[in-house]
Amino acid sequence: MFHYIGKRLLMMIPVILGISFIIFTIMNFTLGDPARMILGEDASPQDVAALREELGLNGPFPLRYFNYVKDAVQGDFGTSYRNRQPVFQEIFDRFPTTFKIAFFGILIAVFVGLPIGILSAVKQYSIIDTVSTMGAMLLTAMPGFFVGMLLILVFNLQLDLLPATGIDSWKHFILPSMAVASVTMATFIRMTRSAMLEVIRQDYVRTARAKGAGRSRIVFRHCLRNALLPIVTVIGMNFAHQLGGTVMIEAVFAIPGLGSHMVNAVRQKDTPVVMAAVIFVAVVAGFVNLLVDVLYTYIDPRVKTQYTKG
């Protein structure tokens, strides 16, 4: 097992190198001058040229990429072009906020979405199934920021129960988490339903029923346990995705998260910040995926034997 985890961690190195090269290339060869973005459209060409020199933008591309990787390997990811602060400082400042929202969002989506999905599979074609399928479809159709706006209108403006903007207390996290949850929840409902339906028709479920096992024992122990693999995969993927920040939802709730940070950096052509943020998110996503793979072995012992063999 540890052998496997170690191998997976080593595999992240070429992945991250590849990502860093792609991002560096894109940032370098797309139109737009970081120095111009910093100094504004009315700055004199001399000032812009001087700042370009100061930021080290004038060297040949391969050399600059090589220097970047050389420094990065030694732990120096550079400073933001814009505010001259070390790039990871701001990422670490913002990550807890993004993490909380992603975590609570997933939590809500799992605790609401899974039971609904299970129920609609068990009661296939019943009114519950129809209502939940329709609800899931509706949620899929509504983008998260739109749900966020609706939540603000209802819970903040109409009912005056919850704050709409900021991150000052735990109450501030409720609405954004619900908005984040809304989209993933729909995925979870549909995923759970179809995964459950697949196993519910299996022979071993019929056998369990024949030998007189209790209803809840059949649903949770025989069906859900076996349906869990694809569900956990989807949960993990969504969680990893949201740890990169949700730009629109952050904007709607005025949350200083990773997503808006990255988008701003891209707009400002702030390459060191973009690089650091993308690498950071890639590493986090890698760890989440690893965690999911490890979870597989607990859910399905067959997977474990594969790992130990390899």
Add this chain to the structure above:
Amino acid sequence: MKRFYRIIALLLIPALAAAVLAGCGSQQDSDASEKDSLIFSINADIVTTDCHMARDTVSGIVHYQMYETLVRNQPGEGLVPGLAKEWSFSEDNTQILFTLQEGVLFHNGDEMTAEDVAFSLNRAIGSAFTSSYSNTMDRAEAVDDTHVRLYMKQAFGPVLQCLSASCMGIVSKRAVEELGDEGFAAAPVGTGPYRLLQWRSGEKIEMEAFSDYWRGNPAIHNLTFSIMTDKNTAAIALESEEIDVLYSPDTADREQLSSLDNVQFLDGDGSLYMWVIAFNNESEIFSNKTLREAISYAIDREEMVVGFLDGFGEAVEMPIVPSIPGYDPTFENHPLDLEKAKQLMADAGYPDGLTVTIKLNQSSSYTRPAEILQAQLRKIGVNLEFELMERAAFLQDVTTDCNYDVTLFMFTAGYTDADYVLYGRMHSSNLGGTNYLKYSNPQVDQLLDQARASSDSEERERLYWKVSEYVRDDVPFIPLFTDNVCIAANSKLTGVVPNVNEAHYVFDYAWKQ
């Protein structure tokens, strides 16, 4: 069915519990008589807390609270003495002697001296960020304890306007020298009515009133700038009283905000933004003056003001916006005359019309008026094809590399003077720089030089009128319209004034008793 209801009930319990718990929490004290805090929302984060290292609007709004300038541009009043009590110009207007206010303290307790002022001005002059304000200034010197002399490279009419910009703020020399540039940005020291408590990047900037401020204590004690990038969110936050001031609200929210009892929506008088059709005067297509003229005769400015700004703006025929001295409503540009335009198209060599690519910043501030323009020009056979670009790409490709034929853009005056836009965009010394129109005309250069050096306002107005005639007749660009700056605030707040310079002094604000 029974089970279904039970499950719904089960699902509702945690939701309700959360709602009730949230409701029980302490609501913010809304007692206006004791309120002395204020939350001001801004639509982007500031770049730095160091006033000399940024010149964007948002950073300026924040810096105006922490730093002061020698001359203050007081909304509604114009230029008034700031940290300088009075000033006098030398005979040839190339030197200005400032007499400083006495007894002004910095946030660190030091008294402001002439040394600090001269140091600050020199630091600002040396900064690349301030060059559009300071490029005519040479250096500043302390004469004695209370006098500072500013030496100019050349006489410059709008110099006092420039000195009132936040990026020409006065900082503590000792603080900068002891802390260095980066240390100073972490713990900035100015003389303003508010001092920085903390800046939480992307979230908010917190300040408190400076107790030894020389003009007395402000009514607002705790000041927070809250960063809300989404203007719809900010409008809702203003409605639910989570924020108190929203600068530059989205015009789409005007009706909704105006209808609320707890919000005052204040419309300003004009702005410093002038939308224009900018030509690359050296491009293959638009070096043809007759063609530029034809387009000028096909423009319906009023339709743009109504279609794009719902009528809250003004058509400008002169290349100067109404909020800037020198604007004259009697100036007439080419009237809308489609017959004449079509004739000119034929004269220009395009009797069958032409198709041309217009490069645009993809923000709706440009694409929406460009759509109206597209429809107008179709009537004379000019077919505009849009090429939308990210702002960074646009600034590189169009305003830096001049790799364009025509664009619809905004000329923004950095200070309330016609010099900023006209000299910057049209003077041939700015070719390869801010003159991305690639326009060059010795007569215009001479007029602009004269206007820049003069401090006689009547003479300057006369000169800018002449420049405007050249803009009309040569058509290097076509002025279209301007909008109104507006600001929305809680209706219990007094002292909020819309301001074209976006210099908002919270010092002047107070809660109604």
